[in-house]
Amino acid sequence: MKKTRAFLKWAGGKYSLVEEITKRLPNADTLVEPFMGAGSVFLNSNFKHYVLNDINADLINLYEELKTxxxxxxxxxxxxxxxxxxxxxxxxxxxKQFNESQDIYERAILFLYMNRHGYNGLCRYNLKGIFNVPFGKYKKPYFPEAELYFFAEKSQKATFTCQSYTDVFAKLPKNSVVYCDPPYVPLSKTASFTSYAKGGFNFDDQAQLANLAERSAFDKGTPVLISNHDTIITRKIYEKATLDTIQVKRTISPKGGSRNKVDEIMALYKGEE
Structure with a gap:
């Protein structure tokens, strides 16, 4: 099957891992993603319906405009x-225009422009919610027309929401499966990557997510798959799940030589058959 790329550049995007993820997702009518990001799993899976959520309002707003x-x-x-x-x-x-604009459509267009022209496709805001990614200096930024059309067509099967992951878990549809791609546990003390959207995602959130996954799978019968870095901490947090390790090339560093392989963990919470 030909893989489809997301139209956004995205730190931690799951394009290279979609086969590993989709083969571990149990069958269901609806795929729920509380941390949608650029949507690689949505684009490369085959469910009747999708509930796609992200805490980043600009991202969800862009998807809504493109869908409509x-x-x-x-x-x-x-x-x-x-x-x-x-x-x-x-x-x-x-x-500057983006940061001053209240117009949803204008912000969506500019968000796409900045994603392709900004440094490394990063999405970062300061504490006041001001988008502050510097210019990227690319030779000729790619306009992802085919990818935009593919996304728009497939999104007709999707419901987009912008809320907390806890709110998503509170309203899971019948016969659904959940895939969670939270901000990863840092591999080192200095590698904290929490400025992706206002609010951050701390250690308590990691534990809370695992608790929600346990309750969802074991009490309500809705399976949950979570991906994260393979660390002592994540193994402890996900101890009630079935764990698999996969090796991944890291590509967040702009210096190609420093892209070493990192182990990722896939934690599957599955209720009684």
Whole structure:
């Protein structure tokens, strides 16, 4: 099966892992993703329906706009992908416009532009909620037209929500399976990567997520698969799940040479058959 790429660049994106993830997901009518990110699992799986959530309002807002009016959205977004705009001054002017804008459609278009023109495809905000990723200096940013159309078409099967993971677990549909891709436990004390959206995701959240997964699978019969770094901490937190380890190439570092292999853990919570 040909794999489909997400139209956004995304730190921690699951494109390289989709086969490993989808083969571990039990059959169900609906796939629920509390931490959707760029949507690689959604794009490369086959469920009748999807409930796709992310705490990042700009991300969900972009998906909603694309789902509702794909032709108009893609036409307008393409206009920003010209040589004139692949320039630091232009980028910072658009970034300022984005941060000052209350218009949902305008923010969605600019979010896509910044994702492709900003540094390393990062998505980062300061404590006041101001998007602050610097200019990326790419030769010619790619306009992901085919990927946008594919996403828009497939999203007709999806319901998008922007709420906390606890709220998602409180309303799981019947005959569903949950895939969780939370912000990963840091591999070192200095590697904390929590500025992805306002609020962060701390150790208590990691434990709380595991508790919700246990209750969902063992009390309600809805299976849950969680991916994370394979560490002493995650093995302890996920001790009630079936654990698998897989090796992954890390690509967050811009220096190709420092992309070493890291073990990831797949924790499957499955109730009684």
């Amino acid at each position: 009016s794909p032709d108009e959205f893609i036409l307008d977004a393409r206009k920003l992908f010209v040589a004139l705009n692949n320039d630091a001054d232009a980028y910072y002017a658009y970034r």
